């Protein structure tokens with residue numbers, strides 16, 4: 001035991017004794033609420049102080065800017081996890097409460113169901129490295145907050161995009177479940193990646209806004225800067241407690257640029273496959289090329305959270321689209337072009353076999369109306385596209401079905417809470433509190449320097465206010481404990497290795 005460890009042990013012992021003395025005094029004296037509160041606070045403070053001295057936290061850091069929380073995590077998988085769990089402990093507890101409530105509400109299944117799916121189906125196929133990281137998150141979280149969550153809770157939570165909307169509908173169909181809720185795979189995001197004659201400098205520009213319900217989206221505000229022991233350094237946005245970006249916007253130190261939009265009305269699940277959240281994280285950490293990225297995503301493809309992946313490799317200037325169905329997939333690639341996404345599949349085989357319900361010809365649907373808008377906007381700006389322009393595009397409110405400006409479910413910056421139509425393809429009812437919740441953009445030069453731009457809240461800068469919304473739409477009252485204001489922050493630059501501003 002070194003001098004540091006002895007001092008640390010001494011400090012821990014002192015705070016534990018301090019807590020015990022208070023507890024003893026509390027028992028001897030007439031019970032008083034303030035003494036009890038003081039005891040609880042003392043023990044919690046002792047736990048936090050002891051945990052803060054944990055050697056696994058060495059090097060890790062956190063600061064807040066522009067509505068985002070930036071965390072720097074480094075080291076072996078267990079340490080990266082511990083730092084994640086400790087530095088984001090309160091946000092993980094809060095995010096877990098909101099997400100798990102939504103999973104249970106939508107599927108009419110209890111939490112034990114999701115724990116079992118995580119434990120029996122997902123966990124055995126998670127690589128040892130990520131099992132260690134997930135265990136580390138639980139350890140760090142418990143050390144910070146005294147949380148009772150365990151690794152099954154955390155794995156189910158990490159799979160919040162794939163278990164409720166992919167696994168459960170597949171299971172309901174298999175079990176011919178009577179009165180099963182009408183679950184639809186989500187349609188999250190508007191994005192593009194452009195290169196060659198399309199961009200101002202001839203290099204790659206990539207941009208993405210995340211569409212989700214506001215309840216989850218207002219919590220999707222972490223910037224992860226991760227320097228893992230193995231693999232490439234990563235800079236990505238993400239959700240507290242989840243090891244993948246999950247709305248998927250990230251870059252790595254080998255020059256790979258990654259984003260996606262979900263495939264609307266996708267159906268299918270392979271219970272023997274590997275969790276999507278693990279494959280997506282692994283691909284960002286280990287892929288240095290479009291081919292390597294594709295290979296990792298295909299290895300154990302479980303059909304969960306099926307996406308049209310938009311990729312760029314700044315080393316070659318090449319971009320690609322990987323339309324990853326379960327029964328079929330297709331890869332397009334080019335060094336001179338633009339690839340956009342707004343939740344529609346286009347490969348005939350994927351359309352036929354993986355999204356049989358999707359109607360690519362319905363111009364009034366959210367995915368197709370946004371597809372038309374991307375084509376207009378990108379063609380109008382061919383040769384001029386840069387990060388500043390991309391930021392503007394992410395906040396666009398042109399509705400191509402109505403042919404006018406009207407922030408709604410058909411605009412690149414989505415505001416479904418303002419639409420009497422909702423989005424029936426995703427089972428979002430009229431005035432559903434969801435839409436674009438944040439945006440990010442980067443280019444080849446910024447990726448070389450490991451920098452991204454990010455804006456929390458609607459990319460147009462508009463605010464969502466929970467109280468007037470709930471008053472006008474009592475049908476969403478069940479969300480009241482979790483739904484908060486989502487105020488837009490400024491476009492903010494983040495870079496790997498950044499420290500808090502003085």
Ligand SMILES: [Zn+2]
Nearest residue numbers: 407413458460
């Ligand atoms: Zn907007």
